[in-house]
Structure formats: C-alpha cells, structure tokens
Amino acid sequence: MQxxxxxxxxxxxxxxxxxxxxxYIEETVKAHWDLDALTDYKGSTLQYxxxxxxxxxxxxxxxxxxxxxGDRIALCGRNCANxxxxxxxxxxxxxxxxxxxxxxxxxxxxxxxxxxxxxxLFVGDQVWPSLNxxxxxxxxxxxxxxxxxxxVSRTEKLTEAREHLNExxxxxxxxxxxxxxxxxxxTTSGDDLALINYTSGTTSNSKxxxxxxxxxxxxxxxxxxxxxxxxxxxxxxISMLPLAHMYGMAFEFLFEFMHGCHVYYLTRVPSPKIIFMxxxxxxxxxxxxxxxxxxxxxxxxxxxxxxxxxMKLLLKLPLINARIREKIREQLVAAFGGRFYEIxxxxxxxxxxxxxxxxxTGFNFTVGYGTTECAPIISYVDWHDFRPGSCGxxxxxxxxxxxxxxxxxxxxxxxxxxxxxxxxxYKNPEATxxxxxxxxxxxxxxxxxxxxxxxxxxxxxxxxMLLGSSGQNIYPEEIEDKLNTLPYVxxxxxxxxxxxxxxxxHPDYDEAERDGLGENELRNVMEQNRKDLNQMVANxxxxxxxxxxxxxxxxxxxxxxxxxxxxxxxx
Numbered sequence: 001m002q003x004x005x006x007x008x009x010x011x012x013x014x015x016x017x018x019x020x021x022x023x024y025i026e027e028t029v030k031a032h033w034d035l036d037a038l039t040d041y042k043g044s045t046l047q048y049x050x051x052x053x054x055x056x057x058x059x060x061x062x063x064x065x066x067x068x069x070g071d072r073i074a075l076c077g078r079n080c081a082n083x084x085x086x087x088x089x090x091x092x093x094x095x096x097x098x099x100x101x102x103x104x105x106x107x108x109x110x111x112x113x114x115x116x117x118x119x120x121l122f123v124g125d126q127v128w129p130s131l132n133x134x135x136x137x138x139x140x141x142x143x144x145x146x147x148x149x150x151x152v153s154r155t156e157k158l159t160e161a162r163e164h165l166n167e168x169x170x171x172x173x174x175x176x177x178x179x180x181x182x183x184x185x186x187t188t189s190g191d192d193l194a195l196i197n198y199t200s201g202t203t204s205n206s207k208x209x210x211x212x213x214x215x216x217x218x219x220x221x222x223x224x225x226x227x228x229x230x231x232x233x234x235x236x237x238i239s240m241l242p243l244a245h246m247y248g249m250a251f252e253f254l255f256e257f258m259h260g261c262h263v264y265y266l267t268r269v270p271s272p273k274i275i276f277m278x279x280x281x282x283x284x285x286x287x288x289x290x291x292x293x294x295x296x297x298x299x300x301x302x303x304x305x306x307x308x309x310x311m312k313l314l315l316k317l318p319l320i321n322a323r324i325r326e327k328i329r330e331q332l333v334a335a336f337g338g339r340f341y342e343i344x345x346x347x348x349x350x351x352x353x354x355x356x357x358x359x360x361t362g363f364n365f366t367v368g369y370g371t372t373e374c375a376p377i378i379s380y381v382d383w384h385d386f387r388p389g390s391c392g393x394x395x396x397x398x399x400x401x402x403x404x405x406x407x408x409x410x411x412x413x414x415x416x417x418x419x420x421x422x423x424x425x426y427k428n429p430e431a432t433x434x435x436x437x438x439x440x441x442x443x444x445x446x447x448x449x450x451x452x453x454x455x456x457x458x459x460x461x462x463x464x465m466l467l468g469s470s471g472q473n474i475y476p477e478e479i480e481d482k483l484n485t486l487p488y489v490x491x492x493x494x495x496x497x498x499x500x501x502x503x504x505x506h507p508d509y510d511e512a513e514r515d516g517l518g519e520n521e522l523r524n525v526m527e528q529n530r531k532d533l534n535q536m537v538a539n540x541x542x543x544x545x546x547x548x549x550x551x552x553x554x555x556x557x558x559x560x561x562x563x564x565x566x567x568x569x570x571x
Contacts, residue, residue: 016397018190018419021217022092024258029055030179032260035234038081039264041278046081048260051088052182058089058148060168064161065120065141069094069185072116072196076100076109077124077145079243079265084253086122086145087243092184097195099244102127103556108206110135112198115427116208120158123151190214190419196426197246199372208426211246215375216254218397218419222377223255225396227286230341233260235285238278240266240293246376247347251288261285272297279337287340290347292559294365295354297335299508329361342383344368346376348560349458349477352389353485359388367391369456373435373442374398374420379456390455395420400456401441407450411459411473414448415441447475464563466496468540474501479543482536486529488512488522491553493566494543502571503530503546506553523548547571 032048039045046054067073073090075097077083090097098116100109102124113121113136123131124145133142133152142152143162153159161168173181187194194213198206231237237256241248256263264282266274275293336343343365350367358365366383369391370376378400381392394400397419404412421442424432436442447465448458460475468474476494483492483503490508494501505526512522526546534542547569553561 016221018214018217020186020188021194021213021220022184022186024217024220025088025092026182026184028258028260029182032233033179035260036262037257038084039262040080040267041238041264041282043267044081046085049179051085052179053177054082054085054148055089055092056173056177056181057165057169058086059093060172061148061158061161061165062089062093062095062120064164064168065155065158067093067095067119070193071095072098072118073120073122074098074100074113074116074118075122075145075244076102076104076127077122078102078126078267079239079248080124080145080267081265082145082148083122083124083243084257084263084265086143086148087249088257091194094185096193099195099197099249101198101242101244103242104206106130106132107135112206112208113139116196116198122148187213190217191423193423197244197372197375207428207431209372210423210426211375212423215420215422216250219250219375219377220255220258221397222380222395223251224259226380226382227255227341228259231256231259231261231285234262236262236264236282237286238264238266238275238282238284240275241288241290241347246372247290247370248288250376251344276335279335283337283339285340287336287343289343289345290559291345291350291354292348292555294343294345295351298332298354298357325361329363332358332361332363340364342366344380346370346391349481351484352481355388359386369446369458371444371446373422373444374416375422377420378414378416378444381455387455390451390457392456393454394456400450402448402450404449408452409449411447411449411475413462414444414446414456414458416444417441466494466501468499472538472540474541479503479533479537479541483529483533483543486532488517488525489529491561493553493561493563495567495569497571500544501542503533503543504549504553504566504569505529505546506549506551545571 029048029052035048036045037048037051073095075083075086087097087099098112098118100112109131117138119140121139121142122145123142128151140155141150141158144151150159150162191212191214193210194216195211196208197211198208237252239248239252241252243249243253253263264278266278268274341364345365346368364383366381366386367390368377368380370378377395378398379392379394399417401415402412403415404410417440424436445462446458447460447462448456450456460477464476466474466476479494480492483489488507488511490506493504495504507522517525526548530543530546554565555561
C-alpha cells in the first residue's frame with residue numbers, strides 16, 4: 001500500500017546512555033570551588049563555593065519546611081545570580097522547578113503557579129508588587145530573590161525554617177562548609193521530571209511543557225560537543241535572554257555553569273546601550289541572542305553608515321568593496337567585545353537582508369533552531385559551515401523528518417524525535433496526543449524543507465499559513481521578511497481578511513523623525529512600500545493595504561510577535 005506522504009529521515013541518532021544530570025552540578029561545584037561563578041552586572045559576585053553554600057541553606061529550608069521530592073517550586077523574576085541559585089537548589093533537592101517568565105502579566109503568573117500546584121514561589125522585586133498572593137491560595141510561601149526573605153508564609157514550619165536557617169546551618173556544619181560536604185539527590189532515570197516550562201504563547205495560551213532530565217542532559221552534552229573546546233574554564237559570558245526560557249537557561253546558564261565559566265547577569269532590560277557597555281566590559285567568549293536584538297544593533301549602528309552616496313559607490317567597487325567589508329566586520333566584532341568565538345542566533349526568524357549582510361562580511365555568526373518542547377535544541381552548525389537562510393543540521397541524539405512528498409523542494413511540517421523531546425504537556429493529554437504521535441515524533445508546527453546535505457530551512461508556522469483564493473499556500477513570514485527591508489519599516493505582520501492580505505506595520509519613528517517625515521509623508525512612504533513589495537511577490541501574496549501601528553507589537557520574551565493578538569484587528 002502506498003503512503004499518502006513520504007517521510008525522509010536525515011539522521012539517526014546515536015543514543016548514549018543517560019548520565020545523572022544532578023551529578024554534573026555536584027561535580028562542577030566541587031571542581032571549580034574557588035572560581036567566580038555568577039555575577040550581577042555592576043553588582044556582587046558569587047564564587048562556586050558561595051553558590052554551594054546558598055544551595056545548602058535552601059536545602060535546609062526546604063527540608064524543615066516539609067518540601068518533598070517531586071514538589072513544585074516556582075521562580076519568577078529578572079535574571080540574577082539568586083534566581084540561578086534557587087533553580088539549582090530546586091533541582092538538586094529533587095523538587096520540580098517551574099520557571100515563569102517575568103514578562104508575563106500578573107494573571108498569567110497566578111494561573112501558572114496554580115496550574116503547576118507550586119508549593120513555593122521565588123519572586124523578583126520587580127515582579128512582586130504586581131502580584132496578589134490571595135490569587136495563589138495553595139502557595140505555602142513566597143520568597144524574595146533579593147535575599148531569600150519570606151514575603152508570605154502560610155505555614156509555621158516554613159516560618160520557623162527561615163527564621164532559624166542560620167542556626168540550623170551552623171548546627172549541621174559547626175566548622176567550615178567545605179567541598180566534601182556537597183552531596184545532592186541524584187536522578188536515576190532520564191525520564192524523571194526536572195521542570196515544567198510554560199510556553200510563551202505566540203499562537204495561543206501557555207502550555208506547561210514537561211521537561212525530563214534526559215533533555216537537560218542531552219542539551220548540555222550538545223553544548224559541550226560543539227563549544228567545549230572553544231570555551232574554557234573561567235571564561236566570561238553574558239546572560240541576556242530570560243533564564244525562565246529554555247534557550248537562555250540551556251545556553252547562557254547551564255552549559256556555562258557546568259563548564260566552570262563566569263556568568264554575568266544584566267539584571268535589567270537588555271537595551272542596545274546596556275548590551276554594548278556590557279560587551280566592552282566583559283568581553284564574552286560566546287554570545288547567544290535572538291534576531292531582534294542583533295537586527296536593532298545592526299540597523300542602528302552599522303547600516304546608516306552604509307547609506308551615504310559615497311559609501312554606496314565604494315561598495316560597488318570590487319577591490320575597495322572587500323576592504324570595506326573587512327572594516328565593517330572588524331567594527332562588528334569590536335562592538336560585541338572582540339573576543340567571542342561566534343554569535344548563536346535563535347528563537348525567531350532572522351531578517352534575510354541582515355543575515356545576508358553579515359554573511360558577506362564574514363562575520364562569525366550562526367543560526368540555530370529549537371523549541372521549548374526540545375529544551376530547546378533541534379538543529380545547529382558551527383559558523384564556519386553556516387548557510388544563509390538555514391538553521392543548521394539536526395543536533396546529536398535527535399532525528400528530523402519533513403512531512404512532504406519532496407522534502408527538498410516541497411514545504412512540509414518539521415518533525416523531531418530523540419533525547420531532547422519533552423514528556424508531554426502538563427494536565428493536557430489532548431494537546432500532548434496532538435503534538436507527539438504514537439511513534440514518538442514531535443510535531444513542531446513549523447514548516448520547512450531540508451536540502452540534500454541535511455540543512456533545514458524554515459518557511460513559517462503551520463498555524464500562520466494562509467490559503468490564497470485558488471488554494472495557494474501563503475507563508476506570511478516570507479512576505480514580512482521582504483516588507484521589513486523597505487524604508488522606515490521597523491516590524492510588520494501580514495494578516496488575511498477574506499481573500500485579501502493586509503500589512504500591519506510599526507514604523508521606525510526615530511528614522512522618520514531624523515529625515516523630517518511627518519504623518520502624511522510616512523503614510524505615502526508606506527503606500528509606496530506596498531507597491532514595491534507587490535512587485536517582489538507573487539500575485540496571490542500581494543497586499544491590499546498597509547495599516548500603520550504607532551506602538552510596537554506585543555511580543556513574547558524571546559521577541560516573537562504575538563500574532564494571535566492582531567488577527568482580528570480593525571482595518
């Protein structure tokens with residue numbers, strides 16, 4: 001019997017035996033005892049021995065408060081050293097961590113805490129004022145990330161455990177707390193639950209992703225395999241992405257901490273100004289980022305210098321062109337600290353114009369692909385092997401298939417299977433069944449193709465795909481990518497009403513003001529952009545009208561636009 005579709009498998013993983021993830025935490029703390037571990041940028045530094053001491057104190061508090069193995073402990077706050085310590089303490093105690101993005105609205109935080117059945121909540125000082133403890137009635141306590149003080153306690157055991165913590169610690173370790181005292185609750189099975197990570201909700205409400213220890217272990221192993229010889233013990237790195245998101249957690253914290261690196265937390269919104277300052281001071285050995293941050297830096301600091309008539313002329317001359325491109329590359333490298341091996345970009349689609357520009361300069365960057373459900377990595381290649389438009393090749397211990405009759409040319413859904421894949425969605429068997437099939441394939445919801453060399457090219461989200469009047473598949477991300485390269489366009493969304501397509505555009509008002517454009521002139525520019533765009537796309541992809549949005553589109557913490565909020569916008 002002939003199948004209705006063809007699966008093409010590019011890679012069969014070598015499934016190594018799971019090794020205890022908690023053991024890695026214990027080993028790294030002991031091995032790097034006197035090294036700097038975690039620093040709040042422009043603030044205090046914790047050495048590995050300080051981290052171990054804080055973890056031990058939290059373990060004593062958990063134990064005396066009656067926290068059991070498998071209990072949920074939630075964490076919500078901006079990146080900081082104490083957030084990282086509380087997370088490590090939760091896992092190494094045998095509890096299940098529930099990281100919550102601090103950008104979530106209060107009602108979302110309340111809902112996640114309740115849904116996860118968390119017993120404790122660690123909260124940052126920026127988040128706490130907006131929360132209502134009464135909306136989280138099952139919590140036994142709320143603890144400040146600032147100094148681990150009790151903000152709310154609903155049990156005498158917890159109150160006593162915190163009030164007498166130093167006494168309990170001193171009684172347990174009457175002399176000095178030393179490396180040989182470190183001993184954590186190890187995991188025996190890779191399928192044991194490590195954390196529940198709630199999705200950021202680009203297309204729908206958040207779902208609780210059940211991340212097992214094997215997924216954390218496999219992602220750690222992957223990072224060691226591809227960067228282990230490039231990153232040395234004691235090297236500095238910067239944490240810019242939210243620790244509560246799998247991308248930032250795995251590749252700006254867990255790998256670096258386990259590798260003996262020194263992690264700096266910006267502790268505030270990573271604006272280009274703060275980022276440049278931090279890069280100059282810290283000089284990180286590897287940079288992990290999302291497209292929007294890179295794009296804004298390039299657009300604001302590099303591209304304007306290339307738009308002058310003289311520079312445009314020089315760029316057309318072959319010999320001078322090469323020299324100029326090398327100069328641009330040097331400036332870019334210096335802007336990011338001058339010491340990094342590569343910049344790894346992921347989390348969302350990368351603007352093709354910026355990507356091509358960076359590639360032509362020989363800039364050492366690469367684009368990877370992952371999802372929360374894979375904790376997060378699915379594909380990656382070293383920057384030397386990167387191909388523009390792609391997101392690398394399938395990662396070790398993973399398989400990737402394209403649901404298509406012709407995976408090299410015909411777009412199909414990307415499917416993944418392997419050690420990185422989640423256990424399912426918490427309390428949501430319907431969504432689990434719809435996402436992981438009976439053969440263990442995780443249906444990503446992303447659409448793409450795979451070339452003969454195994455490079456994956458993402459075309460868009462299946463949920464975002466639109467149908468033309470004659471049944472043509474329309475991928476709004478591809479139209480948006482072209483629209484975003486046109487004058488005074490900062491970001492855009494393409495939506496469909498009936499058989500017509502419309503562009504929603506947030507202009508670059510700074511650039512418009514610099515060039516003296518008023519409201520009417522900007523509208524005229526956008527109409528011209530629409531006409532120019534329609535010359536670049538197929539007839540069924542053409543826009544009927546562009547609507548200007550004064551405010552930036554609402555985004556997830558990884559800077560993806562929450563498209564579902566704008567599907568029914570008034571035109």
